Amino acid sequence: RKEVEQDPGPFNVPEGATVAFNCTYSNSASQSFFWYRQDCRKEPKLLMSVYSSGNEDGRFTAQLNRASQYISLLIRDSKLSDSATYLCVVKTGGFKTIFGAGTRLFVKA
Amino acid sequence: DAGVTQSPTHLIKTRGQQVTLRCSPKSGHDTVSWYQQALGQGPQFIFQYYEEEERQRGNFPDRFSGHQFPNYSSELNVNALLLGDSALYLCATRLAGGEETQYFGPGTRLLVL
Numbered sequence: 112r113k114e115v116e117q118d119p120g121p122f123n124v125p126e127g128a129t130v131a132f133n134c135t136y137s138n139s140a141s142q143s144f145f146w147y148r149q150d151c152r153k154e155p156k157l158l159m160s161v162y163s164s165g166n167e168d169g170r171f172t173a174q175l176n177r178a179s180q181y182i183s184l185l186i187r188d189s190k191l192s193d194s195a196t197y198l199c200v201v202k203t204g205g206f207k208t209i210f211g212a213g214t215r216l217f218v219k220a
Numbered sequence: 221d222a223g224v225t226q227s228p229t230h231l232i233k234t235r236g237q238q239v240t241l242r243c244s245p246k247s248g249h250d251t252v253s254w255y256q257q258a259l260g261q262g263p264q265f266i267f268q269y270y271e272e273e274e275r276q277r278g279n280f281p282d283r284f285s286g287h288q289f290p291n292y293s294s295e296l297n298v299n300a301l302l303l304g305d306s307a308l309y310l311c312a313t314r315l316a317g318g319e320e321t322q323y324f325g326p327g328t329r330l331l332v333l
């Protein structure tokens with residue numbers, strides 16, 4: 112079983128749609144959680160950290176369920192510019208950071 | 221303020237050769253992590269350097285080695301290159317003081333023929 116698993120997609124949605132990505136992790140001792148965005152042939156960039164209480168940044172909402180070892184990202188009112196690969200990231204004890212394989216999103220006009 | 225920089229941007233090598241990739245962190249950043257990203261995959265953690273020491277290592281063979289210099293820049297060395305080493309190599313740096321956010325460089329694309 113992979114340490115961090117994501118649905119690879121791709122997700123093809125129209126502009127204005129709401130889309131949700133899920134991610135599961137295997138190490139119950141994991142401490143920190145993030146979503147990164149990676150555009151085609153570019154480096155990953157931090158989208159948002161994920162907190163136990165859930166957090167929101169504009170159209171983006173992240174949730175963490177420690178009991179189920181599950182992280183989610185919700186994007187509301189999708190824009191063409193949201194088309195990218197979304198990477199779920201988990202930091203275990205120590206200094207190791209584990210990335211999921213990513214979920215590809217295509218937003219169509 | 222320059223962001224994280226990496227050199228070279230692209231590199232072509234043949235099997236069995238050795239390669240050195242370089243990373244310069246953002247100003248104020250002291251921790252450097254290296255990742256390998258194969259096509260269609262997420263970045264895989266190679267190792268992390270802090271205070272010129274390797275602090276943690278992922279599941280990569282000893283052919284992968286690194287170094288951090290007193291100015292916090294870092295090198296990744298790969299010996300005896302294999303075809304499977306073809307990938308995007310990313311470095312990520314972190315602000316001194318323990319902030320969690322990593323800032324990635326643009327990467328070096330390595331092709332092994």
